[in-house]
Amino acid sequence: MRTLIAPGRAGVGYKVALAVTTVILTAVFVVPLVWVVLSAMKPAVELARVPPTILPRTWTPGTYVEAWELMDLGRYFLNTIVVAVGVWAVQLAVDVPAAYALSRLKPVLGKGILGMMLLTLMMPAAVLLVPTYLTIADLGLLNNPLALWLLGAANAFTVFLLKRFFDQLPAEVLEAARIDGAGQFTMLWRIVLPLSRPILAVVSIFAVVAAWKDFIWPLLVFSDPARQTLSVALQRFAPDTPVNLLLAGLVLSSVPMIGLFLVFQRHVLAGLTAGSVKG
């Protein structure tokens, strides 16, 4: 595949460029993360040294356990999992049937409904902060994960992606099932969903990652410290927690998403380019 510079010129220049790129990108993107993981295993006294030590002089891997116990991270992990898994489950349960109906059942006003949904993408999230917050408060859903689940279900982008995928399913397969007397629910559950695994994987990963990363909504909804998610709790602890313990907490709270990415890297990157332009 021919690119900007003709191939076959892999001389000294190419090797230098490759080395420089590798060093710079590793320094910028890998070193800080490794630095945090290592620094969390230094005692607080050592972290205050100028210049800093690179490898810990005194290894204290126990910091991770200590941080877990001191900040009660188990509770906040559980809260975050409840939010993320709930967002994922409710988003799929609500948006899959809706996208199926818009794609295959072509109801009266279907086009208008899809238009109204896509219209919400035009609204910058920040603009709806206050009215949505007041609506959540009116419904008595403050400090309740249900608020974030339902908020996550009103996701026009997910509906759009699913509908676009359902539109492209082979009509004859669905037709054959219909002639066999399958009802719409059976059709969706037995025929359409098994064919839609790729898009369901993409939508699922994006829902979970977005929920795990979210900060402003959990911050507004969970004023009760006992119900907060990791992000909200960590920034609350940050000012008065010893640095080494805080860093350990930051590392621990990032592990699930980094792990998810390493396992599902292909899906994440495929989803990125599939829906990137409208996302």
Added chain:
Amino acid sequence: MRRRVAENLTAYGFLSAALICFAVFSWYPIARGAVLGFQQVDFVTEPTWVGWENFERLFADPLFATAWRNTLLFTALALVFGFVVPFLLAVVLNELRHFKGYFRLIVYLPVMLPPVVAALIWKWMYDPGPGLLNSALRGLGLEGAAWLDSADTSMLSLVIVATWANLGTATLIYLAALQSIPGDLYEAAELDGAGVLRRLWHVTVPQTRFVLLVLLLLQVVATMQVFTEPYVMTGGGPEDSTVTVLLLLYRYAFYYNDFGTASALSLLLLLVLGAFTALYLRVTRKADV
């Protein structure tokens, strides 16, 4: 006829949950937001109409102008870094035929971190004394900087964090776009005697024009709503140098319980961002991606 009615009933059964969620959490708040800006709203009394009073209060607040100035500065800096750098990075990565998987993986790693985690990590790295950045600079024989502690560099410091955390997305999108450029275009340009830079400008950029424009618009809309970094890292300081529009909005709503004035500010933000969003929609609809 009867069958058509039955089919529609089924369809609306499938749609019902989504319609409720959108109605309660999207459509109703949009309408409500328009009204709230002209009301006095707190949790204590019934909302009352106050006309343009909320807007007048905003214009009288010295932080109002500061917040817009800071936000525009953030957006401008974020474009310089976050728009140009990923594109050039993608161009370079597209040329390299080794370690492709590794590069893709590491530029995207920070995207997987919760923004609060990225902000707190960087806050610690910016520490003027034992922080990694100044230690590295001193190691190279350079002056360290005050980073978050000085009004001159605080906003730049936030931009660096936001760019570091989000650069991977744009880079990988550009990379996908670059890979779909037909090779014979470069071939032809080279035969015409165009050097590398001219090929970049006359082949690469026009071929990826659409993606560049879309990401530019998305980035403007996203960066104008910056909140997490200033909230977590500086709280708006030092000397109000990192008070952004969204931080001011948050203060009005959740410190002063003045939801009317916060909504008035939301409407002004919508006015500014609406233009970019409309443009974005026109661009993407034409291409239908």
